[in-house]
Amino acid sequence: MKPRDYKQQTGELWSRFLSGSDEAFASLYSDYADLLYAYGSRFTSNQELVKDCVQEIFIKLYTGRKGLNQVENIKVYLMQAMKHALFDYFRKEVDHYPIDSIEPTFHAEFTADTGLMESEHLHAQKQRISRLLEHLTPRQREVLYYRFEEELSDEEICRLMQMNYQSVRNLLHRTILKIRTMAAEAGRDRATDGVSHVPEAK
């Protein structure tokens, strides 16, 4: 589905929900509950907490729907709600720990699995990068997740990371430069392997 159609359709769903449709509310849950759970799980390994937050978000959505406005992107709106709910919990309930040590950070494990046949040197290069990617900071991982996996716009990332536009641009650009440096390093290693031709993958 093209992004535009998708946005239009979700906009409709949200309008129906706002006008009081319980069926639209049920659709919201079935469309977004898993996504919210997956997203929340990137900040904590406490599954019960994430499930409680999913529950809380939908209850608040339902009980507060009279005060809600049209939203641009339901997914981003709900992801924001999840991040708030989690951070709220960590701030409130764990007040006897210093906040820095307990604040949830973004986790993502990078998989070197591409599922494609590939040349030996490319494979070795990817393995090296994949090891290097583990050195990304949580914020760098978070921004890449929004960009590569959720395909969010810079503006949407600003909202989720509570950063201004320029900071998000800088963070993203620096992260990608870091990846290039890693790739270059891995490439230098490759040059010494003496392989020059890469057969074209399909």
Added chain:
Amino acid sequence: MEDNTKYNLVDLLEDDAFIASVNHPDLANSTRWKSLREAGQVTADDYRLASWCVRALHSPSAKMSGDEHGNIWANIQADISRRRDRRKMRILLWIPAAVIGLLLSVGLIVSLERYGPDAGNADALSIEDVALPATVGDDIEIIFSSNNKVRLKDKSAHIQYDGKGVAEVNSVQMASGAESSLADDKPDAFNQVIVPKGKYTSMVFSDGSRLWLNAASRVVYPPVFGSRERSIYLEGEAYLEIEPDRMRPFIVKTKQLEVRALGTAFDVSAYDDEAAQTVVLLSGRVAVRTKGSKPHETELSPNHMFSLVGEDKGVCRVKAEDYISWKDGTYIYKDEKLSVILERLERYYGLTICYEPEVGAMRFTGKLHLKSDPLEVLQGFSNAAPIQCREEDGIFSLYINH
């Protein structure tokens, strides 16, 4: 359209269209990138490495099971409908409080007898092993420690702990375990409440969770819960409303079951003399674990009942209110055998009821108001079925009206 832009690795990774083409490849976008490669605007290496980066950063996402997905939805529905009925619920919750208010003036009999040599030795004692006192009388009995027991002649009692584990019984403050003067009295002993047939007790634990203890039941608990969990041990039936605390699950242990809850309301029925042990969930979420050689865990959604009969486990949909109505003075039955109903009434009123097998096999549906006069309740049956009820020397009998 002519486009001569050259893309290197960084350009690719910053390009929305490129990321979209990796994540959702289709004919249009793969043709476009293929022609860019052929025109030399993108090197094959950069293209492949960039595609790999986008894909490699797709880390595996956590997934909920279908049950978890369904349970959360059920909880949301329950919560929403509970909010709708909130006014009604508040009134219901205040009924027991009003009853307790009437009993405030009743006196207490504090006895100082000991009941067992190692009753105070809680260090080595697990909660399930706390012994029943050697003699169980007709009074509600609250055992704070081996040296501090309270007996109440009343029909019902209300026990309330504050956060420090200091108890009030019918609004009269008790000495806490720590303040007990006798040297051999360990302050961290478990407390217990024993309710005989025909009586009833409500209580508030140190964490604010509430418990309604039905007739012929016993509960063992620490005056103050530990930092990692809140465990109590139950024989008989109790309805609980748990104060939410994500850090400390509330665990109700019975002989055969373990029910784990976060913040929820549920009923546990575990009478030794009843075939079925049941857990009914009103709201929230609980996990029920069977004990024994083959432990088994079940997660329960609101308005579902878990039952254990011998080794047989089952979950079915019920109207949870029907199972907790006893705390407000009614029993609600749906196509239930009269023998089961009468057994519960015997326990509730603390009396003996005789009946013929044909009477016991009759089935009833409806609501029983547990009035103060049991004869009045039993006569209710004769309005619904050809049954006669008689009382002679405190023994009630039901027989078919020929």
